[in-house]
Amino acid sequence: MNLPNKITIFRVILIPFFLICLMAPQIPAGKWIAIVIFIVASLSDMVDGKIARKYHLVTDFGKFMDPLADKLLVCSALIALIEVKLIPAWAVIIIIAREFIISGFRLVASDNGRVIAASMWGKVKTTVQMVTIVYLMVKLAAGWEKDVFNIIGLVLILISVALTVISLIDYMVKNKDVISTSK
Numbered sequence: 001m002n003l004p005n006k007i008t009i010f011r012v013i014l015i016p017f018f019l020i021c022l023m024a025p026q027i028p029a030g031k032w033i034a035i036v037i038f039i040v041a042s043l044s045d046m047v048d049g050k051i052a053r054k055y056h057l058v059t060d061f062g063k064f065m066d067p068l069a070d071k072l073l074v075c076s077a078l079i080a081l082i083e084v085k086l087i088p089a090w091a092v093i094i095i096i097a098r099e100f101i102i103s104g105f106r107l108v109a110s111d112n113g114r115v116i117a118a119s120m121w122g123k124v125k126t127t128v129q130m131v132t133i134v135y136l137m138v139k140l141a142a143g144w145e146k147d148v149f150n151i152i153g154l155v156l157i158l159i160s161v162a163l164t165v166i167s168l169i170d171y172m173v174k175n176k177d178v179i180s181t182s183k
Contacts, residue, residue, distance in 0.1 A: 002052075002057045002059065002062075003048075003051055003057065004048040004049070004051045004052035004057050004058075004059075004062055004066075005048075005057075005059060005061055005062050005065065007044050007047060007048035007051070008044075008048050008062060008065050008066050008069050009065070009069075010044060011041045011044045011045065011048075011069045011070075011073060012065075012069045012072060012073075014037050014040065014041045014044075014073075015041070015072055015073055015076050017037055018034050018037040018038050018041065018073075018076070018077070019034075019076055019080055021033040021034035021037060022034035022077075022080050022084075022137065023080060023083065023084075031137060031140055031141035032141050034137060034141075035134060035137045035138060035141060038073070038077060038130075038133065038134060038137065039134060041073050042073070042130045042134075045066070045069070045070055045126075048062070048066065049066065063115060067118065070126060071099050071103075074095075074126065074129050074130065074133065075092075075095070075096055075099065077133045077137075078091075078092045078095060078096070078129075078133065079092060081133065081136055081137075084140060086136045086137075086139065086140055086153065087136060087157055088157070091157050091160070091161050094161050094164055094165070095129065095160065095161065095164050098164045098165070098167070098168045101168060101172075102116075102122075102168065102171055105171060105172070105175055105178055105179075108178050108179065109175065109178045112178065114178065116171070116175055116178070119167065119170055119171060119174065121163065121166055121167035121170040121171075122167045122170075122171070124163060124167075125160070125163040125164055125166070125167040128156070128159055128160050128163050129160045129163075129164075131156070132153075132156040132157060132159070132160045135152065135153060135156055136153055136156075136157075139153055
C-alpha cells in the first residue's frame with residue numbers, strides 16, 4: 001500500500017464524516033466543517049495523482065480505486081444536496097447515469113485488456129462539479145438566499161450537467177471500438 005493509495009483510501013474514509021457534518025444540524029458549524037472536509041478530499045485527488053505519476057507509484061489498485069473514490073465523493077455530495085433542496089434531482093440523475101455508463105465502458109474495456117484513462121473533458125467535468133458543490137454548500141452554510149446567488153448556483157449546475165454530457169459523448173466516441181470488440 002503506497003502513499004497515493006493511502007491518500008485515496010483516506011478520501012473514501014472522509015465521505016461519511018463529510019455527510020454527517022453536512023446533514024446533522026446538531027453539529028455546531030457542521031456545514032462549514034463539511035465544506036472543509038469536501039475541499040480536503042477533493043484536493044487529495046490531485047495530490048495522490050501527482051505523487052503517483054511523479055514517483056512512478058501507479059498501481060492497478062490506484063487505477064481502480066482513485067476514480068471510484070472521486071465518484072463516491074461527488075455522488076454522495078450531490079445526493080445530499082438534493083436532500084437540502086440545493087440541486088434538482090434531474091441534474092444528479094444525469095451526472096450519476098454518466099458515471100455508471102463510463103464505469104460500464106471501463107469494465108468492458110478491462111475485460112478486453114484495455115484501460116480507458118481519464119480524458120481532459122472528464123477532468124474538467126470533475127473539477128467543475130466539485131467547484132459547484134463547494135459553491136452550493138457555501139450558499140447553504142452562509143444562508144445566501146438572494147436571487148443572484150440562486151442564479152449563480154443554477155448556472156454552475158447547468159455547466160456541470162453540460163460538461164457531464166460532453167465528457168460522456170467524448171468517451172463514447174473515442175472508445176466506440178470497446179463495444180464493437182467486446183466478447
